[in-house]
Amino acid sequence: MLAVAHVLGLMMAFFAITFALPLACSLVMQDGYWSHYLVAASINLVFGLLIAFFTRSFKRELKSRDGFLLVTLAWVLMSASAAVPLLTALPGLSFTDAYFEALSGLSTTGSTVLTDLDKLPPSINFWRHALHWFGGIGIIVLAVAVLPLLGVGGMSLYRAETPGPIKDEKLTPRITETAKALWISYGSITLVGILALRIAGMSWFDAICHAFSAMGLGGFSTRDSSVGYFDSALIEFVLILLMVAASLNFARHFTALKHRTLSPYFKDPEVKAVLVVLTFSIVALSLVLTFHKTYDTFLESLRHAAFSVVSVATTTGFASQNWDLWPVVAPVWMLFLSCILCSTGSTGGGIKMFRTLMLLRQALREMKQIVHPSAVIPIRVGGQIIPERIVASVLAFIFLYFQTIAILTFLLLLSGMELVPAFSSIVASVNNLGPGIGPTGPAGNYQGLTDFQTWVCSVAMLLGRLEIFGVLVLFTSAFWRK
Secondary structure (H helix, E strand, O other), rough: OHHHHHHHHHHHHHHHHHHHHHHHHHHHHOOOOOOHHHHHHHHHHHHHHHHHHHHHHHOOOHHHHHHHHHHHHHHHHHHHHHHHHHHOOOOOHHHHHHHHHHHHHOOOOOOOOOOOHHHHHHHHHHHHHHHHHHHHHHHHHHHHHHHHHHHHHHHHHHHHHHHHHHHHHOOOHHHHHHHHHHHHHHHHHHHHHHHHHHOOOOOHHHHHHHHHHHHHHOOOOOOOOOOOOOOOOHHHHHHHHHHHHHHHOOOHHHHHHHOOOHHHHHHHHHHHHHHHHHHHHHHHHHHHHOOOOOOOOOOHHHHHHHHHHHHHHHHHHHHOHHHHHHOOOHHHHHHHHHHOOOOOOOOOOOOHHHHHHHHHHHHHHHHHHHOOOOOOOOEEEEOOOHHHHHHHHHHHHHHHHHHHHHHHHHHHHHHOOOHHHHHHHHHHHHHHOOOOOOOOOOOOOOOOOHHHHHHHHHHHHHHHOOOOHHHHHOOOHHHOOO
């Protein structure tokens, strides 16, 4: 426990560096809020170094169980740290709402309790979007690239933070180099996205903020009407490309960039599935919108369906239209897609496409074995045989995933919330999507929730970001037993 505290102290001190971005933004934009970030950075630095100093004698290589505890505590405490500027700079904002907003940023959920975003101090808006960018690839992965320099190994952190099969897929021989490789590909695509959005018509400030949101698949915007404010097909197209890129495995991006070839994408079964599902859904919902005469022409339906489907399915949550007003099949289908679409190793949430493909193969295998009980039929995804241990793990995850949604939905129902907004808000929070259906949908936000309801959604966001197992394992007796 004290070894974890030592590393946690170092991470808190390191997190203080992130406040330099909004501080610089405040000085450049001259909004007068720079002192709030200086105070927050100082708090992190002082407390982090004090914790690290008094626990330095317990420094050792972390074990797997240490990694799970550290990752969970890091997300909880760093979200509290990130909430400090919001709490001090925005009068009337409660700690509950400030923490929710910060956790929503770091977990790349994109749910917000703030209104009048157009009038927010620029640096506050920038900080919200920067949290998406940091949280997207994972504060922990960034720390893995730095902590070994301080004498702390990072493999257990990488395994605890990175879900799915990518956790055993090293891009480079050393974990530090792996983390750096992920950040290089992440940063490179972000830079291209910023330039593309600027060329498409956004200001530099809006381009940076929305590129951060798109790469983190977060969904925060500088405008109350989100991307709909710009009413630009070109901007929406650029964001679609960014969101699709961020929904794919970043290991593939790094390999493709390094070798300057698209072959890694063609070999990845998740990429194929993601693109097929997105294409089918866009065309199908375009036809639905056209049939119901929601828009005047098929091309207009195609434009809005494409952006909304990609935004929701990739768990980003940008809004160009109020899809609550569409035929009910559209928002419900998009909410379903947010559960399954994103790839492992991406910045998205939900079950992930790898698990979805594996469950499909498992269902097909069971049907075959009903006919041929003695047959030995391995499960293959992308031509590779999936070990039975992974199959069992995925089945357990799916069970916990749906049980988590059910229990948290019942808690919101007990608090007096209606069924549709309660269910959709929890699904959106667990999937790190953001907008639900109804009051918490694209035309609303989470400001109307009670403190209890806000904390329930906060728990859902944390569970979703750390893929449920990473948090729930801390509440088992086996975890604490030596």
